[in-house]
Amino acid sequence: MRKGFIFTLDALLALLLTTVVVAGTFSLLRTEREVYSSYLVSQYQHTAENVLIVLRTAPLNQLVSSEIILKWSESGILDSEIVSPDMSPLDIVATYWATDPIFPEKDLKHKAEIILGYILNQTLKGYNYELLINNYTSPYLRRVGSNYSKAPYVSEATLLMSGYAYNQTPRGYMARAYLTRATSVREDLFGFMRVLAEAWAGIEWKNTLHIWSTELYVNATIYLPIDSKILEADGNFVKRSDEKMEVYINGNRVSLTSGAPNAPDIKDYLVPGDNVIEFKFYNSSSYWEMGIGSGTTIYVKYLSSIPYVEDPGVIKIYDVTSQYTGFIYLLENFVPGDIESINMKFKVKGAQVVRLYYGLGENLWLISEKYVDPASIETVEFTDDEIREGLSRIGVSYSNLSKMVFDFVLAVDAKYDENIGRFLYGGGYYFIWYNGEYYPITCPDCEGVRTRRLYGYPDSIIEIKYTPKILRTPYSIPVSIKVGYSDIKYSDYTGWDCELDTYKSLSFKYTLPPYAEPWYVDLWVGYCFASSTTQRLIENRYEFYSGPNGVYSLRIAYTRLNEQYMMIPNQENTFTATLDVGVDEGGTSYRKGATRGVVKYFLNAYAGYGKVFPKYIREGCGGYNITYHWTDGINVYEDTITAGEEPYCQLSAEELLEGSKQYAVDDAIIRLFKNLGGYGTRDSPITVKLPENVNIEFASMGEIPGLFEPIQITLRVWRES
Numbered sequence: 001m002r003k004g005f006i007f008t009l010d011a012l013l014a015l016l017l018t019t020v021v022v023a024g025t026f027s028l029l030r031t032e033r034e035v036y037s038s039y040l041v042s043q044y045q046h047t048a049e050n051v052l053i054v055l056r057t058a059p060l061n062q063l064v065s066s067e068i069i070l071k072w073s074e075s076g077i078l079d080s081e082i083v084s085p086d087m088s089p090l091d092i093v094a095t096y097w098a099t100d101p102i103f104p105e106k107d108l109k110h111k112a113e114i115i116l117g118y119i120l121n122q123t124l125k126g127y128n129y130e131l132l133i134n135n136y137t138s139p140y141l142r143r144v145g146s147n148y149s150k151a152p153y154v155s156e157a158t159l160l161m162s163g164y165a166y167n168q169t170p171r172g173y174m175a176r177a178y179l180t181r182a183t184s185v186r187e188d189l190f191g192f193m194r195v196l197a198e199a200w201a202g203i204e205w206k207n208t209l210h211i212w213s214t215e216l217y218v219n220a221t222i223y224l225p226i227d228s229k230i231l232e233a234d235g236n237f238v239k240r241s242d243e244k245m246e247v248y249i250n251g252n253r254v255s256l257t258s259g260a261p262n263a264p265d266i267k268d269y270l271v272p273g274d275n276v277i278e279f280k281f282y283n284s285s286s287y288w289e290m291g292i293g294s295g296t297t298i299y300v301k302y303l304s305s306i307p308y309v310e311d312p313g314v315i316k317i318y319d320v321t322s323q324y325t326g327f328i329y330l331l332e333n334f335v336p337g338d339i340e341s342i343n344m345k346f347k348v349k350g351a352q353v354v355r356l357y358y359g360l361g362e363n364l365w366l367i368s369e370k371y372v373d374p375a376s377i378e379t380v381e382f383t384d385d386e387i388r389e390g391l392s393r394i395g396v397s398y399s400n401l402s403k404m405v406f407d408f409v410l411a412v413d414a415k416y417d418e419n420i421g422r423f424l425y426g427g428g429y430y431f432i433w434y435n436g437e438y439y440p441i442t443c444p445d446c447e448g449v450r451t452r453r454l455y456g457y458p459d460s461i462i463e464i465k466y467t468p469k470i471l472r473t474p475y476s477i478p479v480s481i482k483v484g485y486s487d488i489k490y491s492d493y494t495g496w497d498c499e500l501d502t503y504k505s506l507s508f509k510y511t512l513p514p515y516a517e518p519w520y521v522d523l524w525v526g527y528c529f530a531s532s533t534t535q536r537l538i539e540n541r542y543e544f545y546s547g548p549n550g551v552y553s554l555r556i557a558y559t560r561l562n563e564q565y566m567m568i569p570n571q572e573n574t575f576t577a578t579l580d581v582g583v584d585e586g587g588t589s590y591r592k593g594a595t596r597g598v599v600k601y602f603l604n605a606y607a608g609y610g611k612v613f614p615k616y617i618r619e620g621c622g623g624y625n626i627t628y629h630w631t632d633g634i635n636v637y638e639d640t641i642t643a644g645e646e647p648y649c650q651l652s653a654e655e656l657l658e659g660s661k662q663y664a665v666d667d668a669i670i671r672l673f674k675n676l677g678g679y680g681t682r683d684s685p686i687t688v689k690l691p692e693n694v695n696i697e698f699a700s701m702g703e704i705p706g707l708f709e710p711i712q713i714t715l716r717v718w719r720e721s
Helices: 011-022 038-058 064-075 089-099 106-124 384-392 654-658 662-673
Strands: 027-030 129-132 152-164 176-180 185-191 197-198 202-204 210-212 214-223 231-237 244-249 271-282 289-291 297-304 313-317 321-322 327-333 337-347 353-360 363-371 377-382 406-412 414-417 422-425 430-434 437-441 453-454 459-470 476-483 487-497 502-509 517-524 528-529 534-539 542-548 555-559 574-579 586-593 596-604 621-631 634-643 650-653 696-701 710-718
Touching: 038 089, 038 106, 038 542, 038 710, 064 459, 089 106, 089 297, 106 129, 106 337, 129 214, 176 185, 185 517, 185 596, 185 654, 197 214, 197 422, 197 437, 214 289, 214 297, 271 289, 271 654, 321 327, 327 453, 327 459, 337 353, 337 406, 353 414, 363 377, 363 384, 414 437, 422 662, 476 502, 487 517, 487 586, 534 555, 596 662, 621 654, 621 710, 650 654, 654 662
Parallel strands: 185 476, 621 650
Antiparallel strands: 027 152, 129 710, 152 710, 176 696, 185 297, 197 289, 197 327, 202 210, 214 271, 214 321, 231 297, 244 271, 313 459, 321 453, 327 406, 337 377, 337 453, 337 459, 353 363, 353 406, 414 422, 430 437, 476 596, 487 502, 502 574, 502 586, 517 555, 517 596, 528 586, 534 542, 534 574, 621 634
């Protein structure tokens, strides 16, 4: 439901089936302006009651779209220091109404009527309405132009709300607790896109074709937060065919072994900040393409307290130099949200034509091509309008691209030949068998042998604007789960091919903490390809995608498209990918031991105001020095953190848990710990390390009886016709 839609009246009736128990905890006070036994009066009465029940029980983020949540959060209408999108609209109204005297400068009552007015206007289409809060109303809270005094039948529904928790007499204290930093164990997987050039370059001279192996150089940069403490790292570097490959990290050559990963320990090669990864391909004895193969990845496990994450919508292009031929760059992109726009910019040298293709299955469609001067350095742009128009010609929209990865191919002096099902490259030769002989063919309009360069980021970049599925805040702490080679299980054997055992199905299991905010899953996959077949993606028995796998596929990625079935916190999730036709029957299979990935999510280092407690903090304490436990997923560690101000009282997390039944501050800290994965006890450790130089901040509200009064909310519904 968090896909983001407004409930219609039909949806409200369906929702009532799940809210009737909750609704039974409070009483609706029915009144009618006129006593009629008519059907209309009964219908209006139920409509008013149903709307109030939903406004009282359904979270705001299930009633409005993520775009509206983001807009309200950025403008301050949804004040994250006081309320959250997980609260129901009427909980938010009661909170704003109760705290308005504390924060008069925030104009909280006006913000409350903006939120309610928007929902009522979208929900009660076809009806006139007026909502009153303690007999207060405004133009935001009634249908414009309506007048209930002119209506023959008007029904009302009324409920009483008191404070933050329904039907509790307001008294005592409340507290909130939050962090601005926490040291988390991060596990990142950096996957590398295919960059390919023709293996053999050639030139005709005196009616003779002279050929030799080309050379391809690719430089990519990966970034680690500047405070990173690198715990372990490995790399798996895969070449396309039988060419020679050398890999350098920050100028140091990496020794490669057999197996995966073939660089099992690269921790000492990496540094905080930018890390330059250089690939060199040369001396191919095959007439196939050379370059980066599928399954090329670097895994890094590190500690960091900087909540930095790479934006999936910013694709930092590699620096590529092909010594003799044209080349292609597979752009297998993914963003965890709904795409709004795509813009691309590429800076090239020595190129004559730059083409952009869209790929799906075995098909590649030309989106746009631009000719440039090979004697100069040129910047080529593919704008959002050009990309949209090119996709629309083949019946593809951005909504089609938002479910999984989607493929573009950048071709620099290269052209896709549908007849042979591969690219042809300027300066390069591919040999086809015809009438008992090999015949060399090349790209007809890509010029001949010369050096071509694609300048890397920031000269070349792809920017994808999208609406995210989740709302990140300054309190969001990035965390991830490694999906290693051994975590992937394979089934439905399809034989030995591509130098490995192959299978039609792969799967893995993972568990998210109870209060995790799921972001996305990213797998870098080792395929064995003969021809395209249908690939099906399933999470917890829910098939969320099926479609043809691409010629150059190397990645599976997805976000939480369905909250009921996908990436569910506090339970074991099972992901399965299957291919309909295996490579043994001319389709595609998964290479065993060649796939790994990462599950990304956020923890919320903020616990807002909670219940009302008779006591604020333990007597004689201005704050606490807390002994707590945290885990890196393998071991459990004991550590300390301060909260509040001096004088500090020494407490364990176990004592906090017991005190959370009567002290507002204890409750706030325990709720914060729960957001971080546990209670902070040895048996229930949190999943992040709290930095020694960071203090848990908390804020309170006291004198609650003087601030909180019961709030009466009345909704009138009618039709004038």
